[in-house]
Amino acid sequence: MKDQTLLITGANGFTGRHACDYFASKGNRVVAAIRRQNSLPAISGVDPRVCDLTVKNEVLAMVDDISPDFVLHLAGKNSVPESWNDPLLYMEKNVLSTLTLLDALRNHPECRILIVGSRLKFPLVSFPYSPHPYSLSKTLEECAVLSWRELFHQHILLAEPSNLIGPGSSTGICALLARHIVNSEQGRGMNSFRISSRYDMCDFVDVRDAILAYDLILRKGESGRVYPICSGIECSLGDVVTSMLELGNVSIVLEMGNAPQSSSTDDDYSCEDLHEMGWKPQIPWEQSLVEIMEYFRNGGGKG
Template sequence: MSQINVLITGAAGFTGRHACRYFVAKGYHVAAAVRNAAKYSEPGVEYISCDLTRREQVRELVKRVKPRYVLHLGGKNSVPESWGEPLLYMESNIMGSLYLLQALRESGCSSRILVAGSRLKFALSGPLAPTHPYALSKSVQEVTALSWGKLFHQDVLVAEPGNLIGPGPSTGICALLAKYIVNEEQGEEQKPFHLSSAEERRDFLDVRDAVAAYEVLLRHGETGSVTPVCSGLERTLGEVAQLYASLSTANIAIEAGDAPASGAEEAVQPVRLRELGWEPKYTWEMSLRDILEYYRAERAEWL
């Protein structure tokens, strides 16, 4: 196992950091692609500077690592930011993926690449209904990566993660609410925390379980497959707030808007992952508790 090279792009991100630790613990040689390697240090991880939108840098990266597996987490992933920088999102998520695929093809490495897509994608057929530039970039990224693999006989798979949560720096709703609670615990004066709708439903999965699912797919997934990576359960944002309230003695003020509730009528089930032997280890309650503890510890460091 120690001889297997895995390349992780987007290694400085929320999921990427967990992925690096996970694959090191499993005995892989981990090469982590980040914009500035000098800023990062993690036992067992080889950090390499690379801008995925620079074709020559990507070629050098692949030539240096010669990966057996590639976990492609790199790219841009903020819906609000995508409205202001739509071309950046097209370049980062689509062209960055193509540069990586082409570099792997040119290298002659028999690499398997798992592309982290998004459940926010939309169908690229019939009347187009894009919701935001981020969704457009991820929809095109997915179909392009799979098509490239088919055209050039590359071993490409796609994972579609849901809302990933857990300890670590994140801009997700669970992290934002945890930060708010920790500030309340320290006596800061804040406006009430605003939810667009208490009834909005989302599938939350611990990022550590998602990373374990990515390894299962890299080792046992079917080439050309698209696999949902999720818990199979949906929770409302109101339930998130209620559970957090039970984990803190702070007086938490929540404001809920009247936006229409969203969420699928029936949650997507991770059937294929379970067939491959994957089962989540972290309950929803464990995830939220760990998020709170992470931000409590972070706050304590700078007090």
């Protein structure tokens, strides 16, 4: 991919900023699609472009101008609680914007496109009802993308990462709890912190390991395939909270919900395809937690 053009959407988000750093350092020409001017820190080798992915003419103009060889589509909304408050926004940002982008890319049939989905989708056949609007939006997105590929024969691939963690601002449990702990250490935000259940099981992958997987899928993945990305190791939310509190210098009040025990994986969720392509996670989740705490202690996430 060196010297070829890669378009990254959602470039100012948690994963997007890491992705811009990584691919620019490899010598790609990186074009970063962002929603607002100056919302992305200056990164050497990255060309920021302001574009609303729900506006067809804006997307078409951007895509035709840069003529990308590869696209990493990270843009979208990913907060389960927020999706309850504004479900239509989630349909617009996660479904409509994706199809608007794919439609613009029909003029570039050789472009390889990686759409990043979510393990929080639900299976349409065995469980036809969504547990929350975010899940519905990501399920509809994946169905639409796979159908679009068959209809228009574009080089579309999908990735389904498990819970991504690492230094940076995100809506994930680890970042939210780290921010709460650091605020409490600094005498701010002393309210209690709530989790759904200490028994919920989660698989965590560092965002930088996920980006290595995205790179591999873009270069070597098979069009039309869905590639799960996971560590293969589950831990409970209770264990995560305990580990993060041990990294803190303050006691906080925790509220534990009574949600039934759940698992982040199932029998079909395996990274075997990626392992065969040479990928495996490098960063243990304990190291990720330390770096998340350091990020917020060093002033990250402000503004």
